[in-house]
Amino acid sequence: MIIDAHTHIFPPDICNRREYYCTRDAWFDALYRNPHARMATAEDLIAEMDSSGVALAFTCSFGWSNPDLIEVTNRYVLDAVRRYPARLRGLAVIQPTAGKRAARELGYCAQNGMIGLGELMPHGQSYRLSDIALLTPLIELVRHYRLLV
Numbered sequence: 179m180i181i182d183a184h185t186h187i188f189p190p191d192i193c194n195r196r197e198y199y200c201t202r203d204a205w206f207d208a209l210y211r212n213p214h215a216r217m218a219t220a221e222d223l224i225a226e227m228d229s230s231g232v233a234l235a236f237t238c239s240f241g242w243s244n245p246d247l248i249e250v251t252n253r254y255v256l257d258a259v260r261r262y263p264a265r266l267r268g269l270a271v272i273q274p275t276a277g278k279r280a281a282r283e284l285g286y287c288a289q290n291g292m293i294g295l296g297e298l299m300p301h302g303q304s305y306r307l308s309d310i311a312l313l314t315p316l317i318e319l320v321r322h323y324r325l326l327v
Contacts, residue, residue, distance in 0.1 A: 182235040184297075185223055189254040193217045203242050205302030220258035224265060238269040241299025245276040249283060256290050268292040269326070274305050274312050284319050294326030 192199050196217065200207035210217060218226070220237075227235055237258070239251030248271050259268040270287035272280040272295065284295060295316070300307050307313070320327055 179233045180231055182227070182232050185235045185237040186218070186240060186297075187220050187223050187237050187255060187258060188217050188239060189251060190219050192251070193219060199247075202244060202247065203240075203302075205299070206240060206242065220254075220262065220266070223258075224262055227265060234265060234267065236267045236269055236294070238271050238297050241271055241273075241297055241302050243273065243303050245273045245279055245283070248273050252283065252287055252292075256287065256292065259291055267294075269294040269296040271297065271299075272316065273303055274309075274316060275303065281315050281319060284316055284325075285323070288319070288323035288325055292325075295320055296327060298327070 196210055196213070200211050209215060223235060223237065227233075237255060239248075239255055242248045242251070252270055255268045255270075259266045268287070268291060270284055270292045272284050274280050276283075298307070305312055317327075319325075
């Protein structure tokens with residue numbers, strides 16, 4: 179069985195309005211400003227998996243700096259996992275600097291079927307992996323829900 183352990187999916191609106199979302203997040207802009215940088219919806223990912231012989235993929239969205247965008251895209255990943263339960267496993271993205279809101283989001287994602295936390299993006303979300311005080315509440319949730327990181 180071939181498993182892809184690192185994929186990203188985006189809601190169709192983000193794929194279709196890339197330029198707008200580039201104005202909302204500097205790191206997203208740096209990575210996706212180029213119109214040739216590939217972005218995929220859940221259906222795009224499944225089609226690519228089928229053509230490449232990949233049986234299962236771990237997927238997340240993007241480490242947005244804005245918690246609102248994180249929540250919207252986490253909901254999209256949750257929906258994709260529900261639509262393709264034999265093919266996709268979801269990983270929650272959070273913005274650690276959002277504090278209690280980040281903890282609530284991670285709990286929500288875990289309770290609704292995501293199996294892990296990732297992708298961590300300290301360089302794009304303005305925090306440090308060495309910030310123990312910031313990350314401890316989130317790691318406690320990881321332990322509680324037995325999530326992958």
